[in-house]
Amino acid sequence: MKNFKLQKLRRTYKLNGLSKDNVDKDPYVQFNKWFKEVLDAKIVDPSAMVLSSVDHAKIPSSRIVLLKEVDNKGFIFFTNYLSRKASDFSENPAASLLFYWKELERQVRIEGRVAKIERKKSEDYFQTRPRDSQIGTWVSKQSAVIPNRSYLDEKYDELEKKFGKDEIPLPEYWGGYRLIPNYFEFWQGREKRLHDRICYKEEKHGWNIFRLAP
Numbered sequence: 001m002k003n004f005k006l007q008k009l010r011r012t013y014k015l016n017g018l019s020k021d022n023v024d025k026d027p028y029v030q031f032n033k034w035f036k037e038v039l040d041a042k043i044v045d046p047s048a049m050v051l052s053s054v055d056h057a058k059i060p061s062s063r064i065v066l067l068k069e070v071d072n073k074g075f076i077f078f079t080n081y082l083s084r085k086a087s088d089f090s091e092n093p094a095a096s097l098l099f100y101w102k103e104l105e106r107q108v109r110i111e112g113r114v115a116k117i118e119r120k121k122s123e124d125y126f127q128t129r130p131r132d133s134q135i136g137t138w139v140s141k142q143s144a145v146i147p148n149r150s151y152l153d154e155k156y157d158e159l160e161k162k163f164g165k166d167e168i169p170l171p172e173y174w175g176g177y178r179l180i181p182n183y184f185e186f187w188q189g190r191e192k193r194l195h196d197r198i199c200y201k202e203e204k205h206g207w208n209i210f211r212l213a214p
Helices: 027-040 084-091 119-126 131-139 149-163
Strands: 048-054 060-066 069-071 074-080 094-101 106-116 174-188 196-203 206-211
Touching: 027 069, 027 106, 027 174, 048 074, 048 084, 060 074, 060 084, 074 084, 074 119, 119 174, 131 149
Parallel strands: none
Antiparallel strands: 048 060, 048 094, 069 074, 074 174, 094 106, 106 174, 174 196, 196 206
16 A cells, blocks of 8 residues: 555644633533634635434434534534435434634534424525525435446436426425534644644533533
8 A cells, every 4th residue: 555654744733822711601602602713714625514314223324414504403404305414314313523623713502302303494585596406405315326437417308307496495405404412612722732723512401511531
């Protein structure tokens, strides 16, 4: 195997610090504060997040999805209800999110449970999507085995003709999920690999804030 000298790939983290004294008591407020800084920094794909799920056999699976909304109830993303992740959620609703913004030397880890959002909210979002993305949703039975790329292109052309200029309806098998957090971890890279990790854990009285060793 070719030696890529992976052991020598390293960099020093030194942009910022993080302490219990300078984070908000509400993890949603703290997330929004950091996310605004990400947007101000004009980072590419700022809403990209790693979504991890686990099936009934305790086999984990991760993929990149896009955050589409965050409120005081949780983090919303959209997907195909026939996908592997959807199958995992039906068997085990526990899931996690990971945001990594290397330009700011920051990560945010979020854990909780996943639930489908109301159908009307999915319909409203679907109608904001570009028309080609709407048709693509009808084309793809996500995670199903297909014969080749031509299958997708031919199916797309077929559906494009079928819909014409009509409004494209939301498929029954597509919609949104909300991850409802019970744990947040805000990670800030620091010198000497002594990174800052400030965490929020949901308890009966509210959010317990504490620091973890790096």
